[in-house]
Amino acid sequence: MRSTQDILTILSNSFSPSVLAKTELSKSSTIELLPATLNKVCFFLRDTDTLEYDNLILLTAVDEADGEKVTAEDGSISFNNGTISVYYQLESLKYKHKVNLKVVLDRNNPKISTVSDVWASANWHEREAFDLIGVTFENHPDLRRILMPYDWEAGHPLRKDYKDPEFYQGMKVPY
Amino acid sequence: MGLLDLQLDKENVVVTNLEGLLNWARLNSAWQMGFGLACCAIEMMATSASHYDFDRFGVIPRNSPRQADIIIVSGTVTLKMAIRIKRLYEQMPDPKYVISMGSCSNCGGPYWEHGYHVLKGVDRVVPVDVYVPGCPPRPEALLEGLIKLQEKIRNESLVKKEIA
Numbered sequence: 215m216r217s218t219q220d221i222l223t224i225l226s227n228s229f230s231p232s233v234l235a236k237t238e239l240s241k242s243s244t245i246e247l248l249p250a251t252l253n254k255v256c257f258f259l260r261d262t263d264t265l266e267y268d269n270l271i272l273l274t275a276v277d278e279a280d281g282e283k284v285t286a287e288d289g290s291i292s293f294n295n296g297t298i299s300v301y302y303q304l305e306s307l308k309y310k311h312k313v314n315l316k317v318v319l320d321r322n323n324p325k326i327s328t329v330s331d332v333w334a335s336a337n338w339h340e341r342e343a344f345d346l347i348g349v350t351f352e353n354h355p356d357l358r359r360i361l362m363p364y365d366w367e368a369g370h371p372l373r374k375d376y377k378d379p380e381f382y383q384g385m386k387v388p389y
Numbered sequence: 390m391g392l393l394d395l396q397l398d399k400e401n402v403v404v405t406n407l408e409g410l411l412n413w414a415r416l417n418s419a420w421q422m423g424f425g426l427a428c429c430a431i432e433m434m435a436t437s438a439s440h441y442d443f444d445r446f447g448v449i450p451r452n453s454p455r456q457a458d459i460i461i462v463s464g465t466v467t468l469k470m471a472i473r474i475k476r477l478y479e480q481m482p483d484p485k486y487v488i489s490m491g492s493c494s495n496c497g498g499p500y501w502e503h504g505y506h507v508l509k510g511v512d513r514v515v516p517v518d519v520y521v522p523g524c525p526p527r528p529e530a531l532l533e534g535l536i537k538l539q540e541k542i543r544n545e546s547l548v549k550k551e552i553a
Contacts, residue, residue: 362506363469371505378505382468389501389509 216265216311218243224265228258235318244301244314249326252317256332259304259313267304267313270329273339275300275347279374281321292375296321300349302329319349328354346372408547415458415484416447416542419535422457422477423450427464429491429525436528446535454480459538461531462511465493465500471508478515486542488534489517492524499524 216224222245225234235246247255259267281296302315317326328351330336340351341360348370351357359366368379378388397403405413421443425433437443437450451457454477466474478487489511492498497509511517518541521534 363472376505383472385468385471385508385513387468387505387509389497 215309218245218313221245221259221265221311221313224262225255225258229255244316246316246318249317249319252315253327253329253332255315256302256329260332264309266306266308268333269305269307270302270333270335270339271305271312272303273301273329273336273343275324275343275349277321277347277372277374290375290377293321298324298347298349300324300326300343324349325352326350327352330354346370348373408545411547412543412545416539418447418449419459419486419538419542420451420457421448422454422460422481423452424460424477425463426466426470427491427493429463429493432525432528433461433463433490433531436531441528441532443532443535446532446539448535454478455482457481458484459486459488460515461488461490462494462515462517463490463525465498466508466511466514467506468508469506471511471514474511475514484545486518486538487511487515488519488521488531488538490521490523490531490534491526492522495520495522 222234225245229251235248259265276299278297278299279293281293284292284294286292298319298321300317300319303312304315305312319326324347326349328336328340330340330351331353337355338360340349340354341356341358343349344351344354344357345359345361358364362371363382366382368382369376381387425431435441437448448459454460458481460474460478460481462474478485489495493500493507494511497504497507500507501509508514519534519538521530523530526534
C-alpha cells in the first residue's frame, strides 16, 4: 500500500516539474497533472513494476463553473471562460493502492488526449464525459454520444449553463 | 363445465351480434408485444408469471409487433427510445391499444424536471388508452389496467363513432 504522498514523490522524482501541476495534498487527495503529458504519466503508472495501476475505477468530468457568470435578460445564465476538470481514479489490484488524478482544462475548448489506449475501460467513460460535459478526447477510437441521441444538437446536458431545447424531432422536451 | 358450454350442450345455438362477438374475441385475446423498458418491466414480467398469470386474460407476449394487439409501455421512455416506440407502434396491425404503465411513461415520473434525456409522457408520441399509476405499479394494478382496457374494447362499435 502506498499513500498518495508516496505516489506524488515517485512522480516528482521520475518526471520534470513541468509535467505535474502544483498539488497541495493537505487540501485534497488528488494529484493534478498537466493535460499535455497525461498520457505519458498514465502509461508510467500502469507499467512501473512497483505501481501497476491496472484498473481504471472511474473517469469523469466536472464543469467547475468558475468563470465569470453572465445573466441574460431572460434569466438564463452563461459563463465566460472558466475550467472543466477531468478526474481519474486508479487502483492496483496487485498492491491494493489507489490514487486520484485530475487535469484542468479550458472550458471554451476542453481537449485532452485519450487514455483508452492505456485502460480499455476508459473508452465508454470518455464517451460519457464527451456526451454530458463536452470534453473532446483526442485519438479516441469512437468518440460518439453514448446516452443522448446521436443527432442531439442542444449541447451537453451537464454543463452548468445548459438549456433544454423546446423540441427534439417533433417531440416536446420540457415538462 | 362453463356457462357457454352448458348452453351449447342444451341448444347447440348461441345468438349474439357481430359486434359482440368481435369485441368478445378481441378483449379475451389481447396479445401483448414482448417489450419492457425499466423497473416496471420487472413487475410486468411478474404479472406474466405463474403467480399472477396474465395468460388467464389471454395476454400472451409476442415477439413481433406484427402479431401484437397491445403494447405495454413499461418504464422510462428516453428521447432515443421514443422514436423506436413510435416505429414499433406503427408496425402493429389495427386494432391496437397502448397501456402506459408507471409514472415515467405516464408523465416523466421522477425525471419530470431534470431528466434532460426523458420524454415527459409516452402520450406525446403514441395515443394511450389506459394509464396505470404507480412507481412501479404492483401486478394487481396492471391487471386492473388490463380489465379497464377490456371494458373499453367491450363497448366498441363497428358503426357508431365513439363520443368521448
